Amino acid sequence: DAGITQSPRHKVTETGTPVTLRCHQTENHRYMYWYRQDPGHGLRLIHYSYGVKDTDKGEVSDGYSVSRSKTEDFLLTLESATSSQTSVYFCATRDSLNQPQHFGDGTRLSIL
Amino acid sequence: DAKTTQPNSMESNEEEPVHLPCNHSTISGTDYIHWYRQLPSQGPEYVIHGLTSNVNNRMASLAIAEDRKSSTLILHRATLRDAAVYYCILRDFFFNYVGGSSNTGKLIFGQGTTLQVKP
Numbered sequence: 247d248a249g250i251t252q253s254p255r256h257k258v259t260e261t262g263t264p265v266t267l268r269c270h271q272t273e274n275h276r277y278m279y280w281y282r283q284d285p286g287h288g289l290r291l292i293h294y295s296y297g298v299k300d301t302d303k304g305e306v307s308d309g310y311s312v313s314r315s316k317t318e319d320f321l322l323t324l325e326s327a328t329s330s331q332t333s334v335y336f337c338a339t340r341d342s343l344n345q346p347q348h349f350g351d352g353t354r355l356s357i358l
Numbered sequence: 359d360a361k362t363t364q365p366n367s368m369e370s371n372e373e374e375p376v377h378l379p380c381n382h383s384t385i386s387g388t389d390y391i392h393w394y395r396q397l398p399s400q401g402p403e404y405v406i407h408g409l410t411s412n413v414n415n416r417m418a419s420l421a422i423a424e425d426r427k428s429s430t431l432i433l434h435r436a437t438l439r440d441a442a443v444y445y446c447i448l449r450d451f452f453f454n455y456v457g458g459s460s461n462t463g464k465l466i467f468g469q470g471t472t473l474q475v476k477p
Contacts, residue, residue: 288445288470290467291464304464346407347402347465348404349401349403352399352400
């Protein structure tokens with residue numbers, strides 16, 4: 247599809263540990279997004295990027311940070327994971343704002 | 359952002375047409391109507407979008423009411439692979455063309471309609 251790879255696909259970790267999720271794209275898309283999906287909430291935007299080193303907060307950004315040092319990679323970091331951050335995380339990209347978003351297959355994160 | 363209302367679930371038989379409704383009574387004149395779907399254990403995928411006129415593509419058709427307060431996604435011949443959650447989403451036209459860092463291009467997902475397709 248849009249050449250989006252999320253890693254890891256599954257992770258189990260303990261409360262208080264740092265966690266980094268990676269989103270890698272091969273399409274040279276400018277915009278990248280991190281969403282989380284939880285039962286009863288649908289997908290919610292965490293952070294997004296509109297270019298290299300240009301990022302901003304979404305609606306549920308508390309406890310998360312992001313970095314984008316090159317076009318193809320968008321990293322999501324949980325500095326100190328909590329059980330409330332157990333979720334499925336999706337990365338998305340788009341070439342321009344009048345194009346559809348393309349999504350990765352998600353990372354299932356469990357924090358015990 | 360304007361809100362959409364969809365039925366929680368629908369059922370269809372394989373090879374029959376499916377009409378998935380979406381109500382958006384507070385839609386503004388600059389809102390595009392987007393449809394995405396999410397297959398089990400996958401990320402959402404784009405299906406179709408439109409503004410005022412009906413739209414067709416290889417995946418589906420989108421019928422938009424004349425007053426734009428509702429729309430219907432039409433799958434002409436459902437297959438087992440079409441079993442998914444279908445999301446109807448409104449996006450401001452001006453998000454497409456206004457520049458600046460405040461223009462997120464984000465999508466706001468509701469609960470969607472879970473479509474079951476029976477063989």
